Amino acid sequence: VAMTQSPLSLPVTLGQSASISCRSSQSLVYSDGNTYLNWFHQRPGQSPRRLIYKVSNRDSGVPDRFSGSGSGTDFTLEISRVEAEDVGVYYCMQGTHWPPTFGQGTKVEIK
Amino acid sequence: EVQLVESGGGLVKPGGSLRLSCAASGFTFSSYSMHWVRQAPGTGLEWVSSIGSIPTYIYYGDSVRGRFTISRDNAKNSLYLQMNSLRAEDTAVYYCARESGGLYLFDYWGQGTLVTVSS
Numbered sequence A: 001v002a003m004t005q006s007p008l009s010l011p012v013t014l015g016q017s018a019s020i021s022c023r024s025s026q027s028l029v030y031s032d033g034n035t036y037l038n039w040f041h042q043r044p045g046q047s048p049r050r051l052i053y054k055v056s057n058r059d060s061g062v063p064d065r066f067s068g069s070g071s072g073t074d075f076t077l078e079i080s081r082v083e084a085e086d087v088g089v090y091y092c093m094q095g096t097h098w099p100p101t102f103g104q105g106t107k108v109e110i111k
Numbered sequence B: 001e002v003q004l005v006e007s008g009g010g011l012v013k014p015g016g017s018l019r020l021s022c023a024a025s026g027f028t029f030s031s032y033s034m035h036w037v038r039q040a041p042g043t044g045l046e047w048v049s050s051i052g053s054i055p056t057y058i059y060y061g062d063s064v065r066g067r068f069t070i071s072r073d074n075a076k077n078s079l080y081l082q083m084n085s086l087r088a089e090d091t092a093v094y095y096c097a098r099e100s101g102g103l104y105l106f107d108y109w110g111q112g113t114l115v116t117v118s119s
Helices: none
Strands: A003-006 A009-012 A018-024 A037-042 A049-053 A066-071 A074-079 A088-094 A106-110 B003-007 B010-012 B018-025 B034-039 B045-051 B058-060 B068-073 B078-083 B092-099 B106-109 B113-117
Touching (some): A003 A088, A009 A018, A018 A037, A018 A088, A018 A106, A037 A066, A049 A066, A049 B106, A074 A088, B003 B092, B018 B034, B018 B092, B034 B078, B034 B106, B045 B068, B045 B078, B045 B092
Parallel strands (some): A009 A106, B010 B113
Antiparallel strands (some): A003 A018, A037 A049, A037 A088, A066 A074, A088 A106, B003 B018, B018 B078, B034 B092, B045 B058, B068 B078, B092 B106, B092 B113
16 A cells, blocks of 8 residues: 655744645555554654554654544644654554555654 | 664675564563564665564565564564575665554654665
8 A cells, every 4th residue: 555645845934833644545444443544753863753543543742732633545644833853754654454554754844 | 661672783795694683671572563664774664574472473575575584582572583685775774663552553663773785
């Protein structure tokens, strides 16, 4: 399953909001009713950190500025009130279909 | 605290072999499926291989099947990736990741170990 993110580069102003789109080539609804779409953040030189799992569930310690939404094949990660620590690359990832696949990544930088 | 620490990366010639290790701590290692995910320099993430809590369940990506072997030693809380017939395109940072709560839900990742395949 191909995962397509847009935009690939996203300059944002501190305090403003940012939105990243992720589209899958097939529906990500699994037979158990769950949708295994996750979002990761990777800072330069660090390993990926999961932010959101199963579309909209925030991981422990993730600020509520981050929210995930979507269904079927269209998904969105929203970052409200962007802070300097939010820079890096954001990846969506699907686990519904084997093999699990990642989007190309969206690089978020401060203007 | 959950910790995953990879080791074993380095420079190897094309056609050579390398064995990566991932030492796990802070959780009951034997209860979790584990994965290897890699990231070529400056590019995105690619799932490589997985092994279930019961090692019967083993899977590989198409690009490594037949060359890489995943294994685990639950007594040593360790995950391994034996890489043979290495190619330049295998050059990447290799991460181990824990799966928890469902299909490929990778909740913890190690810091990664760099494998460079070059003559």
